[in-house]
Amino acid sequence: MAAVELVPSLFPERKPLTPAQIAAGVQAALTVQRRAVTFGKRPFAAALVGPDNETVLLTHQSVDQVNHAESSLARLAYKHYTKEYLWQCTLFSTWEPCGMCTTTIYWAHIGRIVFAGSNDQLYELTGPGNKENFTMDWHTRDILKGCQQKNIEVIGPLEEESRIVVEESDKYWSKTRTASS
Ligand SMILES: [Zn+2]
Secondary structure (H helix, E strand, O other): OOHHHHOHHHOOOOOOOOHHHHHHHHHHHHHHHHHHHHOOOOOOEEEEEOOOOOOEEEEEEOOOOOOOHHHHHHHHHHHHOOHHHHHOOEEEEEEOOOHHHHHHHHHHOOOEEEEEEOHHHHHHHHOOOOOOOOOOOOOHHHHHOOOOOOOOEEEOOOHHHHHHHHHHHHHHHHHHOOOOO
16 A cells, blocks of 8 residues: 555655756756766765755765765755655756665655666676676666555656766776776
8 A cells, every 4th residue: 555645744745847957956966976086986976956846955976885875865865854855855866776775765755766877877887897886787666666655756767868977977987897898
């Protein structure tokens, strides 16, 4: 049974995103990713946008291989805001959130995920045996299928934005791919 029928107060209506808002949210995450790479971090980043679909509330870059941008941001968001508020927010990510991050977003009760590049595209960039990222073979929607109580909206991959994200991220991954890939 969907939780919205039992505790409707935790599921306020979410304002649909316009294409311009989607582009702006991805851009906010990409700006963080660009900066992160200059500090030697891996090219992953996320931005939390508020219920108005415009205000950037918090951002996070990838810290290391167990402190990913999206799950770190989701934990931070949950410390700052209420469930009711977060249900109306959107987490924008340059890349498709992994299993750990998708599940943390679920527990943080963030109502919408938008990502630019897909996990399949990431695997192509990182290649096999990349010690900086042993990319997993699963998808955000597959993980959320196991969570029937909440209908977290997922938008992505985005054709145009993913091209930019792939191109920029490849500058990092091309240096870390194993020789055989
Ligand atoms: Zn992750």
